[in-house]
Amino acid sequence: MRFQREHLPHTKHLFFTGKGGAGKTSAAAASAISLAESGCRVLIVSTDPASNLQDVFHVSLSNEQTPVPGINGLYALNIDPEEAARVYRENVVGPYRGKLPDAAIKSMEEQLSGACTVEIAAFDEFTRLLAAPDVENMFDFIIFDTAPTGHTLRLLQLPTAWSDFLDQSTHGASCLGPVSGLQEKEKMYQQTVRTLSDSQLTSLFLIARPEESSLAEAGRASAELKELGISNQFLLLNGVHPGSMSTDSITEIYIHQQQEAIRHMPEELKGLQQYRIPLLPYNIEGMDGLRLLLNQDTANAEAKQEAVLPPVLDLPSVDTVVDDLIQRDSRFIMTMGKGGVGKTSMAALIAVKLAERGFPVHLTTTDPANHLQHSLKDKKLPALLTISSIDPDIETTKYKEDVLSNVQDDLDQDSLLYLQEDLDSPCTEEIAIFHAFAKTAARAKSEFVVLDTAPTGHTLLLLDAAQSFHHEVLRSQGELPSEVKRLLPRLRNRQETSVLIMTLPETTPVLEAERLEADLLRADIQPAWWVINHSFLAARVEDPILQGRARQEAKWIERVHANHPHRTSLIPYQPIPRRTTITSQP
Template structure:
């Protein structure tokens, strides 16, 4: 059976995913941004392989996993047979719970020995995303090194994958040393492996299995958005540097044919985004999974994911009285609330791809149009801020790579001349961690703020990496981190920290989508903000369909889903939420 082909202006071939002619290795790892469909596609492949007589293990290490909803069964971290298709066994492992257990295990030996402030700092350093990554990889390792499982199953499928940073860290000897032997080196993810030293041989074996292209394929999953495809392209480059060489690219939710004004505009955007990556996609023999009208959860819908049973008659603009348009607080009401508050600093926060830069730009434009003096600072590497600088509106770009390089030099300048090379290698890799990126960002931002006292509002978007933990942990944590690196403490940082912690001056605006994964990730973000005692009065739901005065049959079920998640957001935000319609439509 030949691949179905979608022809576009700049993309010669984008092949529809077809399990009859795709080569699959024993181990499949799915990687990509949160919410792109890794669990759906990995579940679909697992289910189809099992239905065709293969013995399959499906393992989730995604804290936002919906495997239990997909298969409608209770799951644990142990493989459980799926009774309707006994060839399929499923496990759902929560790395956040495992990371908490590991943190307690790592700190317990030092309780009653070290001062409380040192123990508190140890806990903070083990609270970052790197520790969660290691906990997840520990689970990967158990499956990759289990000879019994290897013999029992034809395929072992993971709906998440380790990052290049985690894998590089696992290779470094000093990553495995005792916590106290590493604290003097001022690394930000200290001791994350020190409690797992007995697994080191297994880890090395697992790394080799990941590199074996006869055994393992990295399945790079994205939606047809620029940021999502860019993320998997970058992930591939990182993994290739580790000699991991087998990849397949899957673009999920591609609209094959428009059925109304909404899907027509969305398809046009998707084609533009895909065309931007033409050469890379062609080199990787990319596949697509079509956008389906029906919901993806549930076995019947999952089985039919690639079937051409989604025929829809074109549905052009329908008047408002033919369908329900929901009424939600609009974005201009947020501007009014900001005006009526004493807030001066506004940060747009959320997972990558939800539109933080867009929302920050709209905030800055609206406030400057009202006569306020506004500084808009961005970390967006595309620098695509579509605003015109005026007497009221100034823009500043924080180059994260430059900021990180500057910070690295400052840290390395504090390393003693007699420091072993292994330890230096570890520090160098640790300086590539998400936590370190956030320290570097915060320092660069504080430098920009030095001469901005005349601004009425300072609005900042965040980098689309999603790694905001250190910035959000607490102002006090930043203060401790910077005081520890005493040569790097600046009056700019010390001046800015109290302002960020002052809820009357600073608010984090949570930007999300009316979907499960963005909502859950935003909720975790709020939990971190609460722990840090940082203000977050407002939520913005971006790119929503439910308020549109238009109908498009392709998205009727999506509107239903959005209503459910917006209601969740309404409750979570205590009614302090605002909705921006998709694509500026109304």
Template sequence: MYEKYDPTRLPDTPFLFFTGKGGVGKTSTACATAVSLADQGKTVLLVSTDPASNLQDVFEEELTNEWKFLKALPRLAVANLDPEEAAKEHRENTIGPYRGQLPDSLIASMEEQMSGACTTEIAAFDSFTTFLSDEQLLKQFDHILFDTAPTGHTLRLLQLPQAWSGFMEENPNGASCLGPMSSLAGKKHAYEQAMDSLNDGRKSILFLVSRPEESALYEADRSSKELVELGIKNQRLIINGLISQSVLDGDEISIAFRKNQQMALQQLSSHLEELETYKLPFAPLSLTGIESLRQWLSSDFYEGNVEENIDVPDVSNVEQVVDDFAQKGKGLIFTMGKGGVGKTTVASSIALGLVKKGYRVRLTTTDPADHLSRIFSETKNERLHVSHIDPKIETERYKDQVFAESGKTLNEEEMTYLKEDLDSPCTEEIAVFRAFADVVEHSEEDYIVIDTAPTGHTLLLLDAVQSYHKEIKRSSGEVPDSVKKLLPTLQDENYTHMCIVTLPEATPVFEAERLEADLKRASLHPSWWIMNQCLSATYTEDPMLKAKAYSEHQWIERVNKRTEQVAVLPWQKNSFSIHHFD
């Protein structure tokens, strides 16, 4: 179907970027590419800005943010940049000059403004701008590879003219995503050089890495279109983890697994179909060591060999999760996690379980795709109310309100900045939060189950607006009573229950751990961790899938050690299948 990915046939392009949603195999693909190029006699530098990077494990050497040549492969140099540390330094460079000059409450607000993902993204881009513009590095290396490319959102921020204006210096507490940029004014030329390199197809190729799964391909499609709008058109698509179409024998699980992959690829968007596309084979075990990376690229089949029986750890199942919530009699239930981990199906399963116990349940999603309508299209139950909050509609409504309230007091330059400031993910999060605050206030059901909850950063940002808005020159709009009431309600562990949904793999677990830390900053403590789509709970006998199931154990055990309430949900044939109850 697709040509196999072969780095020996890559054009002589100095910059190679690898991007994609968490857990699709960006790091493995970037590392294997770097090894192959070095084996061809090229001098290569690999730079990672992934917060969940495991380059030390892959290359089996200690690595830092200073690049060094590997002992096992002297032509390959590696730098493992820590975006969290970069964000911390970036935050202090921005806020430090104002300490002692502004009220403590305003400093606290500024710190929260810069604690979100935007700051990490900007700081990461700032870190690797050096690698894109350093002429000495370009003379020393034939290729520079980046594991985790900048998102379209980050690049769009860098193109906003007001972000570089003197207005930032006069308003350092600007509300959402522009605040992180306020210390970068002196680097505009270097950023313009970096953007020129990204947009130049003779200098850069951007690889979108995906798995043959609907959610991963949807994210690849969205990212690709966003980057094309910014002028980054030299893109390739790599489908990672593809099992040969001809291998259809095996047990029920293995056959369904292969069919799911083929169905996802058959639904590939017309936009992605236009991209030059390659495939990489399914690798059930961790790709550690240079030899394993070479084998992965050279073999059509990466064989796993696990002979011992796989025992599922002694953890709960979805029925026990529902029983735990049902004992409360009423409450708010949130499913949280990164895209593609199965929040929607977990939320649907919990809601249906509570309905079957006789409770009235409102199930609400903020997912633009609104998969709930698809899941419950034929379900008729007077105790279940399914609704959808459209982020785009709510964001536009919120913007209109802010413009109406702020337009009376801001001048033209300030209004221009405000418009740019509101074009940020933080704005959407706040707008959506306000919308489901209204849902909670006006619902009459026993339970409200919300698919995709606000992050701890969003809650603290709202709290900052509520507490300090009189001191913030640029108004973020009046905080409705429904929001004021909901903020303390979410911190009531007897009424509000948060479920962190993840997959039994390295990157999703690391991302979930960061989400938990984010929530704890807002005094929110998850009730359950739910490990979704676990092959180890299916008892498959397929050699490759059994090897994959075996590799899940370390992640299930890692989560099991950090929290008392863990549930394991088996891999489902249909990614939108509800876990049914007897």
């Protein structure tokens, strides 16, 4: 069924969530515009660390409500996790400056240096919007353009997780500072839990592309959210090809794979009310494009008929990238980018090519959603290739056991209880993953290590861990492991490490990749290559709809190449076979 405005539920809170690149920002923004232009007062909110909402509306956003130009009654805001964390830290520490000794202030700041502080600070803003009567009364609808699925799940799980933590904590040994300060907000957290699980107040759209991995992640999200009591769910399939008279093999396989992915979607999704947005021959950009998204007429939109596709730049292939990695003997390789740009498949491809050329290679993932197993289906793996993943639950358990075994003989009972309670804080998982990440990087002395990192926001937190967790690791475990000490210098050394920025030849992926590069440069990490993936233009497609999308790609390919003239690789779109699970190897 074609998605239109009348299909929007009449609940005050509407969530649009899904894998990165699924189109949740466009769907949320189009819904917000449609509701506002029907006479409603609407607030649209982004809780994504890599938000692109301001790109959609062409307006600078902050954590304050900002009117969207040209649309009466529509307001937008972006919850910036880093800024929220800065404000949160100062709110906790500020009142004590000048009243407590410097050592005490330093200790408080140290406790607030973990990545989970960023999470809870952003959640404070999120909770404020759901629980604040003034915001509730001001708007008819509040629409949340949430982060990629893994981050969204963590965000929405926080109310329950932190309620449990507050109930169990009595000594104030939290990575978020004194528990007494958090206790003041416990009622607000409880109200947020009730709001999220109330089907009269909250509806959630799971956005997915008609692709196996996107639908699989939507299925996982659906199941986990239902466990949290968020059951008023809808499935929105975005980018469904309406069918084609073209007989070229790429289009036939593309349509067939979409149909097969929909037919074999997870059982969790089959019972949901489903809506569809057709694949359009143009990118959704600007207000007019967003208005058309919920317009029935776009289902019959035709691509502009032009005689030929524009020429495509002759850019290096993956083989050229691999040649460069071998020539520079860069043993630690990371693919980075927004979720959905193909960094997992690219990491797997590079690892296989290196192993096929006779080099020992270890391929791993730090992605909580563990997409790596989806990228190697039906591939005969070279003997020199080993595969593993960093499982957050396993690594957290191992980390706790290691910490306690190292210090339990040296601590009295009260100190041991204090440490055990501190290890129950959410920061522990981040620290544990960081340790495993550092150990994997250490393998690059004897073999190539290819790391498939998590989506952009999580990747930035992971890289920042080497600095922001230094004191946390030292406080919890004593002596820093040698691999931890060496990690950031190795990341900054281009002779040892090559960072590949992955993107798609589309507006939002390129803009977000540019922001990622800027963040990496501020951390003194110089990307080695930009890889533009899944290009219809490079594949010279024949289908009118796909050709329409191919024409839109040209300016973004040229932009990336202009900024990185000698370090840009272009990968044609290639249909991907159905996937099965690959077992990790030690």
